[in-house]
Amino acid sequence: MKKVLSSACLVAAAAMLVPQAASANDELLVMQDNPAWYVMPTLDYANTRYSKLSQINADNVGDLQVAWTFSTGVLRGHEGAPLVIGDTMYVHTPFPNNVYALDLSADGRVKWKYEPKQDPDTIPVMCCDTVNRGVAYGDGKIILHQADTTVVALDANTGEVAWTVTNGDPKKGETGTSAPMVVKDKVIIGISGGEFGVRGSITAYNLADGKLAWRAYSMGPDSDTLMDPEKTTHLGKPVGKDSGITTWEGDQWKIGGGTTWGWYAYDPEADLIYYGTGNPSTWNPSQRPGDNRWSMTIFARDPDDGMAKWVYQMTPHDEWDYDGVNEMILVDMQVKGEDRKALVHFDRNGFGYTMDRLTGELLVAEKFDPAVNWATHVDMKTGRPQVVSKYSTSQNGEDVNTTGICPAALGTKDQQPAAFSPRTGLFYVPTNHVCMDYEPFRVSYTAGQPYVGATLSMYPAPGGDHLGNFIAWDADKGEIVWSNPEPFSVWSGALATAGDVVFYGTLEGYLKAVDAKTGRELYRFKTPSGIIGNVMTYVQGGKQYVAVLSGIGGWAGIGLAAGLTEDTAGLGAVGAYKALSNYTQLGGQLTVFTLPN
Amino acid sequence: MRPCAKHVSLLLAAALVAALGLLLPSGGGAWAQDEEKPYQIKDGVVDWYTFSGFRRYHAECHVCHGPDGLGSSFAPALTETMKTMSYEDYLEIVVNGRENVGTTAQSKMPGFGENRNVMCFIDDIYAYLMARADGVLGRGRPKKEAKPAEAKERDEDCMS
Numbered sequence: 001m002k003k004v005l006s007s008a009c010l011v012a013a014a015a016m017l018v019p020q021a022a023s024a025n026d027e028l029l030v031m032q033d034n035p036a037w038y039v040m041p042t043l044d045y046a047n048t049r050y051s052k053l054s055q056i057n058a059d060n061v062g063d064l065q066v067a068w069t070f071s072t073g074v075l076r077g078h079e080g081a082p083l084v085i086g087d088t089m090y091v092h093t094p095f096p097n098n099v100y101a102l103d104l105s106a107d108g109r110v111k112w113k114y115e116p117k118q119d120p121d122t123i124p125v126m127c128c129d130t131v132n133r134g135v136a137y138g139d140g141k142i143i144l145h146q147a148d149t150t151v152v153a154l155d156a157n158t159g160e161v162a163w164t165v166t167n168g169d170p171k172k173g174e175t176g177t178s179a180p181m182v183v184k185d186k187v188i189i190g191i192s193g194g195e196f197g198v199r200g201s202i203t204a205y206n207l208a209d210g211k212l213a214w215r216a217y218s219m220g221p222d223s224d225t226l227m228d229p230e231k232t233t234h235l236g237k238p239v240g241k242d243s244g245i246t247t248w249e250g251d252q253w254k255i256g257g258g259t260t261w262g263w264y265a266y267d268p269e270a271d272l273i274y275y276g277t278g279n280p281s282t283w284n285p286s287q288r289p290g291d292n293r294w295s296m297t298i299f300a301r302d303p304d305d306g307m308a309k310w311v312y313q314m315t316p317h318d319e320w321d322y323d324g325v326n327e328m329i330l331v332d333m334q335v336k337g338e339d340r341k342a343l344v345h346f347d348r349n350g351f352g353y354t355m356d357r358l359t360g361e362l363l364v365a366e367k368f369d370p371a372v373n374w375a376t377h378v379d380m381k382t383g384r385p386q387v388v389s390k391y392s393t394s395q396n397g398e399d400v401n402t403t404g405i406c407p408a409a410l411g412t413k414d415q416q417p418a419a420f421s422p423r424t425g426l427f428y429v430p431t432n433h434v435c436m437d438y439e440p441f442r443v444s445y446t447a448g449q450p451y452v453g454a455t456l457s458m459y460p461a462p463g464g465d466h467l468g469n470f471i472a473w474d475a476d477k478g479e480i481v482w483s484n485p486e487p488f489s490v491w492s493g494a495l496a497t498a499g500d501v502v503f504y505g506t507l508e509g510y511l512k513a514v515d516a517k518t519g520r521e522l523y524r525f526k527t528p529s530g531i532i533g534n535v536m537t538y539v540q541g542g543k544q545y546v547a548v549l550s551g552i553g554g555w556a557g558i559g560l561a562a563g564l565t566e567d568t569a570g571l572g573a574v575g576a577y578k579a580l581s582n583y584t585q586l587g588g589q590l591t592v593f594t595l596p597n
Numbered sequence: 598m599r600p601c602a603k604h605v606s607l608l609l610a611a612a613l614v615a616a617l618g619l620l621l622p623s624g625g626g627a628w629a630q631d632e633e634k635p636y637q638i639k640d641g642v643v644d645w646y647t648f649s650g651f652r653r654y655h656a657e658c659h660v661c662h663g664p665d666g667l668g669s670s671f672a673p674a675l676t677e678t679m680k681t682m683s684y685e686d687y688l689e690i691v692v693n694g695r696e697n698v699g700t701t702a703q704s705k706m707p708g709f710g711e712n713r714n715v716m717c718f719i720d721d722i723y724a725y726l727m728a729r730a731d732g733v734l735g736r737g738r739p740k741k742e743a744k745p746a747e748a749k750e751r752d753e754d755c756m757s
Contacts, residue, residue: 076670120696124707128660129671195660283656401738437738441652444756449712455655457664457737557670586670 036539038084041134041179045266046330049419050496051537055544057499061513061522064593070108072588077532077553080134084538095130097146104540112159122148122170128555131177138182138207149176163210172447174198181264183303190260194278197255197451214306218258218277218294219244226306233310235383247291257281258295262325262415272300276324284440284453285394291316296324310360315349319393321409322349327417335363335476344475346429348411354475366478371406371461393438401439408436408458421496424516427473428502430490433461482519491556493534505531505548508583529587543594551588635724645748648741650725653718665736666729679730717755
């Protein structure tokens with residue numbers, strides 16, 4: 001039986017394949033290029049979620065069958081995807097955040113299980129279900145980011161704890177949901193809790209021993225945000241001194257939100273990491289006048305010392321909860337006839353952004369759902385969205401119910417990651433097609449208690465009979481190429497492959513395969529519970545497998561499980577929506593597919 | 598945080614309720630009897646306090662208990678639970694929280710005793726939930742009467 005390669009072997013292998021490789025971090029650069037494995041939650045550092053595997057392809061995917069299944073033993077929202085390294089699969093669960101190492105050469109026999117003990121007090125300070133978006137691998141260790149913010153490094157072979165470190169304090173509402181990313185000799189860890197007045201930060205720990213290397217806050221003085229007033233730029237201009245304080249009133253920045261619970265990307269050539277920050281706290285915009293920098297911002301930072309190279313704030317002074325945390329997809333492509341090192345980002349606010357990832361220049365910003373109405377467009381010079389007064393919860397003020405805002409707070413897209421295929425040049429994006437009413441009101445802050453200050457109701461976008469779309473996007477033109485309506489929001493991460501197939505899951509529980517060129521459905525299978533996980537693929541014993549976690553939950557599970565408000569007359573087809581619970585129930589299962597022999 | 602008279606008295610009240618509950622397991626305190634309903638609904642228009650309960654519920658509680666009290670995969674439907682729950686028990690649970698531990702899932706409701714966004718409006722939230730549980734108030738945002746001066750005063754006193 002084969003075993004997981006030891007880190008020494010991997011480094012040796014890396015050295016053989018890439019003679020110029022200098023340090024241990026190059027291990028992952030080599031491993032991510034092996035399509036048989038799935039070594040990071042984002043598939044690769046560029047977040048393309050594109051697999052070079054083509055054994056399963058548009059011609060034969062219709063024959064797909066279930067090869068084996070695995071119950072995780074936890075009945076909550078299952079986000080993220082397992083990893084595969086060699087013959088071992090690493091499966092994570094929602095709270096209590098168990099990790100299983102499964103032997104793929106022995107029908108998924110459990111090699112080891114790690115079961116952390118966590119204080120159940122953590123559960124109620126998780127805003128949107130007790131989700132976890134997966135583990136990371138680096139230097140022979142599996143890195144788990146627990147709900148209580150403990151970061152644990154486990155020996156990939158034995159599951160033994162190598163080190164642990166505490167990233168935050170759940171008693172202040174700080175929690176962990178995001179997947180770590182290993183970059184060079186560091187582990188990048190985010191934080192959740194934007195609905196609890198947490199001040200967001202991103203932290204790098206040494207992969208070797210868990211020692212804190214640097215922490216960069218989303219707001220605060222330059223010493224906290226790790227910004228250089230002269231060298232850090234916003235759309236090409238220096239940000240100036242203490243830019244993380246000057247657009248806030250009083251001490252509000254100290255409970256300012258801007259959490260970092262999404263995905264991280266890394267460009268090894270530019271040596272920059274990319275991520276986005278979440279909503280400013282509270283949801284009542286009148287209590288925090290100003291742009292609230294640097295919430296709702298795309299960051300490019302140096303992974304060695306955390307210093308920010310450039311930033312771009314997409315939604316200054318948020319009034320709708322349009323967190324900017326969604327993934328940054330790094331693609332080298334032509335934009336307006338020019339070769340660019342691009343960054344493509346589908347934001348909660350409904351705009352699809354294409355930027356130059358080296359300079360932070362804004363190249364394209366277009367709506368990726370025609371329903372988006374809160375802003376007419378993004379001013380390409382200032383980068384500011386042109387807000388429509390009617391939909392401004394800030395202009396309308398406290399205690400006023402602003403109606404018909406599209407998208408809803410869920411965003412046109414939440415964290416569920418999109419995929420990119422270099423074969424078609426298209427981005428495949430899971431989206432929501434939901435609008436809302438939003439009434440902000442005064443709230444008071446208590447550490448560890450919800451700090452929301454708004455009431456929302458959500459309903460289908462006008463005229464439609466569906467709550468989601470799965471779309472193909474041209475990031476140069478800023479246009480939808482094709483769009484498949486889905487009865488519910490698409491809350492599952494997509495996977496594109498060299499077989500010209502795109503996979504995604506649905507809230508009813510279907511795994512679907514569609515033609516990458518046309519979007520035509522080629523295959524569907526109903527798994528035991530709704531899918532909010534990300535589809536992944538790997539090779540074992542010469543065969544390609546496709547796997548996905550089922551387990552309804554997350555924000556979608558909360559917002560939709562009881563059905564949407566039916567009495568918002570005139571918006572959508574009243575009564576056309578049945579509760580999601582008519583389609584699916586709680587679950588926790590991995591389903592693995594392959595072609596018949 | 599500055600002391601808040603109502604807030605403190607509510608905490609004390611809840612403690613007292615808990616103590617009484619031990620002494621008098623049959624319940625039946627002053628609140629429990631079939632007095633007037635805690636809400637008023639005339640021609641489909643609710644009193645301000647019930648509306649206030651709707652609003653605060655959907656900021657503090659709905660993430661777990663679902664829109665309109667209908668429950669979610671995370672916590673029970675209060676439209677059902679409140680049919681049988683006494684006001685005393687409601688107070689005790691909101692102030693102190695509760696925990697359910699099982700083999701496949703753990704759930705925990707936090708105590709809101711120190712949270713003014715809940716405690717200042719605890720009777721409003723109760724009124725809203727009872728109206729939902731009694732089946733006299735539908736889903737979504739209710740039509741409301743104007744905010745009375747005394748409610749403005751009350752909110753300012755308690756929240757500041």
